[in-house]
Amino acid sequence: MHWHRVPKSEKALTKEFGWSKTDKNYRAISYYDYALKTPADTGDSIGVVFANGAIMDGEETQGNVGGDTTAAQIRDARLDPKVKAIVLRVNSPGGSVTASEVIRAELAAARSAGKPVVVSMGGMAASGGYWISTPANYIVANPSTLTGSIGIFGVITTVENSLDSIGVHTDGVSTSPLADVSITKALPQEAQQMMQLSIENGYKRFITLVADARHSDAGSRLIKSPRATSGPVRMQKLTGWSIVSGISMMRSPKQQSWQK
Structure with a gap:
């Protein structure tokens, strides 16, 4: 090894970690290999599942919510002992009743298992998008969320x-x-x-x-008025009918899940 040809930084690394005759360099490991060989222990966590797009039967496709795929993700979170709560982020106009029920049933199972469930509504959580939200302990909607359409x-x-x-x-x-x-x-x-x-x-x-x-x-009220509402009127109606638990963009749904 010719020290006069080696940069100072490499000299320091070689002195600290030693020299690899195989690699002909200081001993090192790539970030990728290190990640593979060092299991991450993140401790307790919150599972976040996304439901973005129209709800369809079967597996998920680009731009759609697959009933089986989403249910499997929720099931994985339910069975993982490190996942202490589940947040379902819904941004969907609805879709298949069958697929919506598959997702809803799995979310209900997670709640029955003792894991707090929070639904965070995006721009839209209508029809089937609300169907899958019903098992939640707490439902958070944005001021601009279009929901209902029961x-x-x-x-x-x-x-x-x-x-x-x-x-x-x-x-x-x-x-x-x-x-x-x-x-x-x-x-x-x-x-x-x-x-x-x-x-x-x-x-x-x-x-x-x-x-x-x-x-x-x-x-009983929705039987007479199965429609979505919008604007400030919607906020009053949704909270008055308990369709959502709260309307806020500032409070994190994850905070709600921990509180539950």
Whole structure:
């Protein structure tokens, strides 16, 4: 080793840590290797799960909330003994009822397990975005948050009129009114009734979740007014109906989770 060719800093490092014949340099380890070989012990922590975008069934895709993916993240936080509380950050216009229920059920399980759950609402937490928020101990909304919209709807598109306009017609014989449901035909009355019943049952389930979770008569009021509100009027209505616990941009949801 030729000391006259080595910078002073490297001389000092070599003196402190020794010389590696293999690397022909002072003994060192890369930051990446060090991180791999040194498990981080962060102690107690708060799990933060993000729900950004429309709520869809299955796994998460870019710009959407996957019901299974988000539920799995919440489950991991629930089962981790170092995670003492969970914050769910919601910024969603809603989406699939099934996916929303999958997320809600997992969040409810976390609360039942004794972990405080705080929902922090972003610009929007409407419809399914509020559905997944119902199990929270505490819900924080921003002054500009658009939330509420406690309602359900369903759409089935048919194209019989479009086909008719170009002279295409369909016909046939089926064993029952529901046996040949197709987008090429108008939806049978029986199918319409089934869909309407499903929507009404889902709506009753929704308002029951809201009323039970917030310990109020919000459900009975929402039956009469299932709409989102905005501006200063919204602040009064949301807190008056206990749809949110507080409206604040300054107070950290993490502080709320520790207090609970």
